[in-house]
Amino acid sequence: xxxxxxxxxxxxxxxxxxxxxxxxxxxxxxxxxxxxxxxxxxxxxxxxxxxxxxxxxxxxxxxxxxxxxxxxxxxxxxxxxxxxxxxxxxxxxxxxxxxxxxxxxxxxxxxxxxxxxxxxxxxxxxxxxxxxxxxxxxxxxxxxxxxxxxxxxxxxxxxxxxxxxxxxxxxxxxxxxxxxxxxxxxxxxxxxxxxxxxxxxxxxxxxxxxxxxxxxxxxxxxxxxxxxxxxxxxxxxxxxxxxxxxxxxxxxxxxxxxxxxxxxxxxxxxxxxxxxxxxxxxxxxxxxxxxxxxxxxxxxxxxxxxxxxxxxxxxxxxxxxxxxxxxxxxxxxxxxxxxxxxxxxxxxxxxxxxxxxxxxxxxxxxxxxxxxxxxxxxxxxxxxxxxxxxxxxxxxxxxxxxxxxx
Numbered sequence: 001x002x003x004x005x006x007x008x009x010x011x012x013x014x015x016x017x018x019x020x021x022x023x024x025x026x027x028x029x030x031x032x033x034x035x036x037x038x039x040x041x042x043x044x045x046x047x048x049x050x051x052x053x054x055x056x057x058x059x060x061x062x063x064x065x066x067x068x069x070x071x072x073x074x075x076x077x078x079x080x081x082x083x084x085x086x087x088x089x090x091x092x093x094x095x096x097x098x099x100x101x102x103x104x105x106x107x108x109x110x111x112x113x114x115x116x117x118x119x120x121x122x123x124x125x126x127x128x129x130x131x132x133x134x135x136x137x138x139x140x141x142x143x144x145x146x147x148x149x150x151x152x153x154x155x156x157x158x159x160x161x162x163x164x165x166x167x168x169x170x171x172x173x174x175x176x177x178x179x180x181x182x183x184x185x186x187x188x189x190x191x192x193x194x195x196x197x198x199x200x201x202x203x204x205x206x207x208x209x210x211x212x213x214x215x216x217x218x219x220x221x222x223x224x225x226x227x228x229x230x231x232x233x234x235x236x237x238x239x240x241x242x243x244x245x246x247x248x249x250x251x252x253x254x255x256x257x258x259x260x261x262x263x264x265x266x267x268x269x270x271x272x273x274x275x276x277x278x279x280x281x282x283x284x285x286x287x288x289x290x291x292x293x294x295x296x297x298x299x300x301x302x303x304x305x306x307x308x309x310x311x312x313x314x315x316x317x318x319x320x321x322x323x324x325x326x327x328x329x330x331x332x333x334x335x336x337x338x339x340x341x342x343x344x345x346x347x348x349x350x351x352x353x354x355x356x357x358x359x360x361x362x363x364x365x366x367x368x369x370x371x372x373x374x375x376x377x378x379x380x381x382x383x384x385x386x387x388x389x390x391x392x393x394x395x396x397x398x399x400x401x402x403x404x405x406x
Contacts, residue, residue, distance in 0.1 A: 234270035269345035277304040
């Protein structure tokens with residue numbers, strides 16, 4: 001009888017354990033469902049659609065700064081990697097907005113990419129989104145900021161460059177007035193005034209050229225241009241300054257096909273390039289100007305026998321107002337804008353300008369422009385082009401025998 005009671009009690013205990021186990025399982029399942037519902041990111045209605053068409057990079061983070069949604073632009077700008085915010089500055093902003101509930105706007109310069117090569121300038125706006133999320137909007141201002149810096153630097157540099165000759169002319173005018181009775185002093189001061197006014201005129205002309213470049217659309221205003229005629233015209237415009245230094249300009253070779261562009265702008269660019277070679281060449285030397293066509297590109301090389309350019313200066317000589325030797329530039333009358341104009345014009349025509357130079361070995365500037373049709377690499381027998389083995393450019397040494405001297 002006792003065995004029956006013991007079995008009955010054991011059965012009841014087992015039944016109770018089974019019921020409790022089933023209840024515990026269902027309770028655990030319910031809790032897991034509730035947690036899953038809480039963890040599922042839910043944005044306010046319509047937020048995702050509005051952000052997707054807003055035109056700005058965006059990312060949305062949760063209460064622990066995990067990224068629950070980000071636009072492709074946010075990844076492209078390097079703000080997000082996986083589901084993590086990359087920059088600590090952004091996390092600090094989201095933390096303040098989460099704490100204070102106040103919208104925050106800032107402009108930051110942040111490293112670009114995982115290696116920190118280069119930087120980007122972003123205008124950031126961080127705001128609460130719903131009850132638990134933070135929205136971060138980013139507007140890329142890198143190009144705008146760079147343009148503003150260039151413009152401000154240009155204005156500052158122009159003001160400085162104009163101040164020098166204007167101040168010199170003012171002082172010379174006073175000295176001329178004081179020395180009115182001294183004929184020799186009058187001539188000396190008048191000569192200096194003429195030199196400073198010429199420098200001022202050249203600077204103003206270069207500024208006008210730069211302004212014209214900004215407003216010229218080569219695509220809309222261009223036409224087929226014979227580069228051979230352009231070079232001949234540019235050489236002719238530099239004939240007087242070359243003769244004043246007893247410099248012989250020698251042209252060799254030909255471009256076999258036209259380029260597409262603005263005739264006057266290209267003439268200005270090559271005039272400045274040749275003028276630069278004349279200014280920095282010693283008296284009684286030679287400047288070689290070689291033309292050739294290869295692989296659909298027209299190539300023009302201008303080689304001088306000047307003092308050369310160091311490697312560290314070669315990367316900067318195309319910057320506006322940059323001078324390797326400021327004192328020498330003042331002596332030669334250079335404005336510091338000539339090579340900048342050259343690079344700007346050639347770039348607008350889809351080409352490039354490079355320089356090869358070594359101290360005491362002269363310099364060779366090479367311009368390459370796309371031709372309108374594929375040109376044959378071979379030149380005619382009566383117009384040989386001699387190749388310079390040092391830098392791979394053409395330097396015509398015997399063009400004078402072809403009657404091509406300027």
